Amino acid sequence: MSGFTLPSISLLSQSILSGVFVGALYGLMGLGLSLSWGLLKLINLAHFAFAFLAAYVCYQMASKGVDPLLALGVIVPAFFAVGAGLHWVMARFKVSPFNSLLLTFGLTGIVEAIIQTIWTADFRKLESSYGEHKFKVAGLYMPVPELITLVLAVAISLAVWAVLRYTDLGRAMRAAAEDAPIASAFGVNQKRNALLLAGTCSALASIAGVCLALSFTLAPSQMYAWIGVVFAAVMLGGLGRALGPLIAGTVIGVSEAITMAVTAPSWAPIVSFTLLIFILVLRPGKAS
């Protein structure tokens, strides 16, 4: 134990800011997971593998001179197709929620092996023009890649929230999540919607992956490091809720950052999980 050290105000606010940035990425990662779990009843562990695969594809394209944000134009539709295809298989075999967890864990292993074969297990860092820019607002450093992540996370979460809440498609999806047979009886094309939703979830994973590539070094084994904390964000935020993961992710990110600043970085994991345990035990109804 390194004991408590009280950091200065500017250091503390800088670390809170970095907590917000990393929290936005937690939220972006968690969004697709939460939608898939809450609305499709499928727990997609491969979400993380897809994010990393997208990150590596983005890294590869960037090394050929393609702007990472332009790369999204190729990556997003490709991963939409992958997600929809995966869902087609799961629906075809009527995979139960727990078996979906295991199946996608198997898929994660396969994707990890693919990544390792192509890009090796070494650390890779995407070099882009964004990484060089950094500006200072009110004495705080704002790195551009993290800022892009934050803007994307907020914009996408709001967009998904609006679609779920205000469009017929969103209402149909929420209805199908409550009771699929009844929703079908009312004319909801549940199969098509589920494919659409599953594709969207994977597309969201790929966007999170591109953001990941912008600000983090990549290694195939790293994908497992994200599972625990992103699941915590998803559970805290409430399954199937569009804004939940972002809000919960930010709360976790900030509390982790404060913990790291006040104690030692190795204590950081305890925050998110203690938070998760308390919420689950005290308010179990909310998460389910």
Place this chain on the structure above:
Amino acid sequence: MKRTPLIIVAAAVALAFVPQLGLPAFYDSLLYLMLHWIVLATSWNILSGYTGYFSFGHGAFFGAGLYTTSTLLARYEWPFLWTLPVAALVAAALGVALGAVVFRVKGVRGELFALLTLAITFVIGTIVVNTPIDGGNGVPLSGVPVPKIGPTQSSTFYLLALAAATLTMLTAWAIFVSKFGAGLFAIHDDEDAAEVMGVPTYRYKLMALAISCALAGVAGGIHALFLSYVTAGDVFTITVPLTVVLMSVLGGTRHWAGPAVGAVAITALLYTFTAADHAIAGKAMIGVVLIAAILFMPDGILLRLQRVFKRAPAVAAPGAAHPPSTLTAQAELAAPSAGHGEVLLRVRGLQKSFRGVRALAGVDVDVRRGEILGLLGPNGSGKSTFINVVSGHYLPTAGEIVFEGRNLSGLPAHRIAAAGIARTYQIPRPFPHMSVLDNVALATMFGGTVPDPAAARQQAMTWLEFTGLAEKAQAHPDDLNLHQRKFLELARALASRPRLVLLDEVLCGLTPSEIDDAVALIRRIRDQGSTIVFVEHVMRAVMALTDRIVVFNHGELLAEGSATDVMQRPEVMTAYLGRPHLEPAHA
């Protein structure tokens, strides 16, 4: 059935001679790992496979054992073998502490439990790394002497793991065939219904968790010395729980031997690829196997094989077992009609509110021994709530429930079932993975007084005959039609030999001729000695069956008396049909 433990022990004894073959040490280690994973996967399955509460915290319990042993060895220089019971105890204590909190929360089921246990793993891992238990650098155990059990050091580990695996398999089997196991499988299928049948669900889950953790702790203790250098990074991760889940699901979680089959298969597969220096291909291969297994064998290898070699079910032929109960029932027959007047169940001022909505606003009801009391009222008048509160499914907000002189209010449902009250559900809730016979046998074991599963099945058969379901004994509830499912509900309620049966709309959804059958059956239920509270909308049956009725409206007692008399009272007609138009509605 009794052959199985002998086979396990015989196999263990045979395997104990493997080190004498003088194989290279390498094989000892491979076999050690197989047995190690058998212990972990099988112990996981005792809680998670049997009850359906998937734990992702097996890494934490395994880790608790691992660090207990390594701390005792490195810091206090205990002899190794003495550390193992302590490792088991520490792991079990951790599990019980967790379970005591988590299982108390009603909303924590399945997926939430999985995440909670996963979270606990990281919390404990973080604590271990940041405190002197690990100190961030791990605990070296290279100086600790390995006890001389086998001819070589590696064979010692093999023998230790063999002993642990034998113990684990025997435990898993013994639970599987016991009353305890039947209760765990009932929790898996429908926890609320299990509790109402008399299964002490909270205690059972806690016991299963403790056993599961203790065995994982032993595996951890042995593994600490095997590794000889313990680091937290490899232990408190998601890899250990995912591997055991993978093994168990592959082998089959609904069978005691399933996880062992999966453990052997996966360990062998992993070894083949790592040994051939294709670690990456191995990782992908495991993924492929897992996906194929989930898609094509969702119930696991073992159940799949069982289905291929379908064995004829060994059950007493229907009709052969003549009910001893019918005889006793005949003996009791005289009592009920004579005992009219004595109050069996006395309910006073019973209230139940759901967040401000008052479903029961303080009702007084007496149920007399031997009668059929009709409980009537419009929809939403509190009839079902009454049954749910009396059977213990809901806690009453206020009021008293006295049954045979004992105050039952506030007791958990399984205690109320044991006191002699059974209920049926309006929409039948059979345990879907159990046969019709086992569904009834469960009630015999937990509500009744027959702890032995085989004897319970025999007695259950008499109840199936009583309700006319004997031919369906081996069928699964899914294969029954609504009428048969309703009768299965009745058979289950009767199997616990209750003095009071609460019937919640048993006739709802039945055809007129099926209703006639059911009415005749309900008469026979009363005749064999049970008192009945009968919630019903079918007036024909109410008129035919009931001795007395009470009418609820808006959670209050509106009327009480004989059916013909009560139904003609103006306030009852108003409650059912509304006010006549003549009166202008003032307020």
